[in-house]
Amino acid sequence: MKYLSIGILALSVWLSSCISDSENAQIIFERDKQKIEEFVRENPIPSVKEFSDPALGIRIFWQEVSNSGRKAFLGDTVVVDYVGKLLNGNVFDTSIESVARANNIFFPNRPYEPFRFAFGYESVIQGFLFGISQMEEGDKATVIMPSLYGYGRQASQGIPSNSILMFELDYIQLITPEDQ
Structure with a gap:
């Protein structure tokens, strides 16, 4: 019986090693898309506009639409406040000091200001x-x-590997070469 158990264990290890990294990535991707859809069904996000692309699995829910017509292009400078969360609601990063303090992720040496990139x-x-x-x-x-x-x-700073992420974004400013 002991040898049968060892044999089954060895067979399962061998079979799992036959699955390529790309197949594993595809399985994780499909699982993530399913979890996102379940999350959205169970936790409706109030929005005035939505974006969904089943192939990408990314969902966007606008709380405010400016209709400014100003979109970023390669090399433009974007200024944005953000709150990064896991699907369980845990905040892992933010540009907003009050949010960092409220979620016990405040670092006194870090500047809390809109992210500019x-x-x-x-x-x-x-x-x-x-x-x-x-x-x-x-x-x-x-x-x-x-x-x-x-x-x-x-894994990265409080974010487990293979984590679905949610960002609340406040697109504060767009600076184009013409604006400078």
């Missing part, structure tokens, strides 16, 4: 960048993304 040139997670690309200056929206567009398999 060169669109398409700085290292920003893909789902965050995609959300901004769909928004206009003055919009406020919640972006929910599969782990593939967040940190993927990498």
Whole structure:
């Protein structure tokens, strides 16, 4: 019986090693999309406008639409306040001091101010960048993304590996070369 158990264990390890990383990534991606849809069904997000692309799995819910017509293009500077959360509601990062303090993630040496970055040139997670690309200056929206567009398999500062991320974004300002 002992050898049978060892044999079954060895067989299961061998079979799991036959699944490629890309197949595992696809399984995780499909699972993430399903969890996002379940989350949205069970936790409706008030919105005046929505975006959903089943192929991407990214969902965007606008709380405010500015109709400014000002969208970011490669190299523009974007200024945004944000709150990053896991689906369970745990806040893992924010640009807003009061939110950091309320969620026990405040760091006294960190400046809490709107995040300013060169669109398409700085290292920003893909789902965050995609959300901004769909928004206009003055919009406020919640972006929910599969782990593939967040940190993927990498755990990062309170974010477990393969975590679905949710960002509340307040697109404060767009600075184009013409504005400077």
